[in-house]
Amino acid sequence: MPPPHTSQEAVGWARSVLTPGAAVVVGIAIPAGVTTAIDLAVLDTDGRLRANDRIDSPGGWALTTLGFAAASQFLLAYNAANVREWLTFHARRAGFPLGELASPAHWSCVMRARSAAIGRPDRLYPLGTASGAVAAARLALTVIEDIAHGRYVPAAEP
Known part of the structure; x- marks a missing residue:
């Protein structure tokens, strides 16, 4: 899915990715002090947690869940x-x-x-503070919902 470049495209993008499925x-x-694995969370766009675990073995449920999702769904991060x-x-x-x-x-x-929703496609804004993979996924989902509902106002022209 191509990235949106305008506020209007961003709203359309958000509404389309929030479509169930x-x-x-x-x-x-x-995790602090861990260099061999990361924590991974996978959420549906309705906020339901599909999986959450560490990636340090082939049997990790979250990675398997994400692999299945990639076959038919967009992966949003x-x-x-x-x-x-x-x-x-x-x-x-x-x-x-993989x-x-x-x-x-x-x-x-x-x-x-x-x-793009803010009107500054050339600028990358940080997500904010999230403690853990689930919190990061939920915060990203909140941003998508905010875009879909037009809660971002394009930056004023200089």
């Missing part, structure tokens, strides 16, 4: 390129078959949509 929201967290890179790196390390997860075509970036 269209996408899942991905959140990651890197706040900083999608970064999240995809972290996941693919750790999934490979754990011996997990399949569709590694393809950028399956990912869509909430941060870029938020920037």
